[in-house]
Amino acid sequence: MARHIRIISPSGVIDPSYIDGASTRLRAWGYEVSEGAHARDKWGRFAGTDSDRLTDLIDALNDPSVDFILCARGGYGLQRIIDRVPPVTKPVIGFSDITALHQAAGLCQQYSIHGIMCKHIATLPEESEPIQALRKLLAGEDLEYTWPAHPLNTPGRACAHIVGGNLSVLYGLQGTPYSISKLSFQFPILLIEDIGERHYHIDRMIRNLRMSGVLAHLSGLIVGQFTDCEDDPLMQQTVYETIKEAVADYDYPVLFNAPFGHVEHNLPLWFHIIQVFSQCIHVVCSAGEIIAGSDRIVRTRIHRLAADGHIRQLVVNNLHAHTCHALCSVLRERLA
Numbered sequence: 144m145a146r147h148i149r150i151i152s153p154s155g156v157i158d159p160s161y162i163d164g165a166s167t168r169l170r171a172w173g174y175e176v177s178e179g180a181h182a183r184d185k186w187g188r189f190a191g192t193d194s195d196r197l198t199d200l201i202d203a204l205n206d207p208s209v210d211f212i213l214c215a216r217g218g219y220g221l222q223r224i225i226d227r228v229p230p231v232t233k234p235v236i237g238f239s240d241i242t243a244l245h246q247a248a249g250l251c252q253q254y255s256i257h258g259i260m261c262k263h264i265a266t267l268p269e270e271s272e273p274i275q276a277l278r279k280l281l282a283g284e285d286l287e288y289t290w291p292a293h294p295l296n297t298p299g300r301a302c303a304h305i306v307g308g309n310l311s312v313l314y315g316l317q318g319t320p321y322s323i324s325k326l327s328f329q330f331p332i333l334l335i336e337d338i339g340e341r342h343y344h345i346d347r348m349i350r351n352l353r354m355s356g357v358l359a360h361l362s363g364l365i366v367g368q369f370t371d372c373e374d375d376p377l378m379q380q381t382v383y384e385t386i387k388e389a390v391a392d393y394d395y396p397v398l399f400n401a402p403f404g405h406v407e408h409n410l411p412l413w414f415h416i417i418q419v420f421s422q423c424i425h426v427v428c429s430a431g432e433i434i435a436g437s438d439r440i441v442r443t444r445i446h447r448l449a450a451d452g453h454i455r456q457l458v459v460n461n462l463h464a465h466t467c468h469a470l471c472s473v474l475r476e477r478l479a
Contacts, residue, residue, distance in 0.1 A: 146210040146281075149203040150261065151179035152190030154240040155218020157261060159183045162215055164265025169213075172278055179203060182215055189220045197224045204233060211281070214241045215261045222315055236260070239338070239405065242308030246321040249306055249328070249415050256280065257308055257334065257403065258411030267407065277411045288410055290402055295387050299396030301362035304415050307334040314348040323357050328415070330360055335386075336367030336404030342375035342382055349389040358390055364397045368404030 148169055150162055162183060166176045179199030184191030191199075203212045210233070217239025231248040235241065236256040248255040258280070259273050267274050276286055306326060307313060313335070316322050323333070337345065352358050366386055374381045380388065383399050390397055402410045 145173055145175040147175040147177065147208050148211045148213050149177050149179065149206065149209045150182055150213045150215055151196075151199040151203055152182045152184070152215040153196050153200050153224070153244070154190065154214070154220035155188055155216055156185045156190045157183075157215045161261040161265045165213070165215075165261035168264055168269075168274075172281075174281075177209075188218065189223075190215065193220075193223050196220060197227055200224070200228060204229060204231065209233060211236055211256075213237070213260065213264075214244070217241055217260070217309075222312070225321060226319075231255075236411075238336075238403075238409065239309050240312060242312040243316065243321060245306070245308050245414050246313075246316060246323070246326070249326045250321070252327065252415060254413055254415045256411055257414050259409050263407060263409065271407075273407070273409055273411070280411045280413070286411075288402065290400070293383075293399035295383055295397070295399045297387075297390075297395070297397040299363070299394065301332055301396055303362035304328040304331045305334055305365070305412065306331045306414060307365075308336070308414075310335045310337040310345065310348050311340060314351055317351060317355060323352075324355065324360075330362040332363040332365060333357070333361050334365040334367060334401070334403060334412070334414075336369065337372060338370040338405035340369070340372050342372065342378050342385065345369065345372060345382055346378065346385050346389075349386055353389050358393065361393070361395055363395045364390055365401045365403070366397065366399045367401045368406045368409075370405040 150166065162178065166178075169176045179202065181191040181195040181199050184195060186192050186195075190196060200212075203209050212233055212235045214235065214237035217237065219240055221240050221243040225243045225247060228244075228247055230251045231244060232251055232253050234253065234255050235244045235248055236258055237244065237260050238257050241260075245255050245257065258277055259267070263273060264277070269275075272288075276288070279286055306323060306328060313323060319325075323331075335349075340348075349358075358364075366383065369382050372382050378385060387397065387399075402408050403412060
């Protein structure tokens with residue numbers, strides 16, 4: 144039976160042609176695709192009223208046939224309804240304003256996917272890396288990314304869940320039940336990205352995360368794309384240098400210019416899955432969802448992230464959680 148993707152529009156209004164194009168492509172990949180009743184609505188800047196958008200989201204969460212919830216676009220709107228959303232217990236796909244849903248999923252320890260939405264699924268060439276990576280990710284296949292190193296990268300090694308998303312949304316959630324500090328993941332790796340923000344506002348937001356203790360309780364930091372965020376000469380440093388300065392007192396690894404955010408080359412990434420983040424390319428693996436001493440069958444996602452710009456994600460299915468020797472054998476073979 145084909146896996147089922149439900150498209151909803153919980154935030155900003157979207158050009159319906161993008162929903163059509165995304166649906167066509169996903170069906171060509173073999174998925175069943177359906178839409179929320181209000182996915183094509185328009186109510187000012189929003190894709191329908193708050194009540195209608197909330198209804199579509201709740202319906203998708205409650206429908207037992209739905210495997211993935213694809214958010215049509217970001218924009219703005221989720222923070223108007225997020226406090227009325229029931230537990231997010233299905234994988235959500237999206238970024239930008241969808242960061243609020245990622246946070247809600249994280250509260251339930253539900254994995255989710257930070258990645259492209261309907262516009263780019265509909266319009267990017269089939270051979271493009273974001274399209275092929277999303278297709279592989281949805282199918283449970285291996286992923287491997289490589290990009291150039293950045294001079295501000297901080298070497299080190301971390302093994303943790305990845306959380307985060309859009310910095311402005313995370314900042315707006317501070318002090319609420321959906322803030323980063325409310326997640327149960329211990330010392331996560333934080334991903335941040337943004338678009339169209341003034342340099343001094345980025346400084347204000349990252350300092351807020353510092354003063355609130357968020358940055359002090361990380362295992363690593365991934366700094367994605369800060370699109371249309373111009374460097375302000377009066378700040379006496381670049382945007383990336385401002386972020387680097389905010390974490391200068393911490394000894395965890397930091398990776399800059401990662402291919403995640405408001406750009407066409409926005410690669411999908413699992414959230415809320417244990418991953419390795421390392422300067423050293425030979426440091427290769429950590430297994431997520433392994434429960435020591437248990438016979439439970441788990442789906443294990445294994446990642447390698449190096450500060451010279453290299454991520455490798457491996458998926459191992461039907462692995463007994465207690466079979467450590469089997470896991471090591473698989474890793475040696477597949478990471479050779």
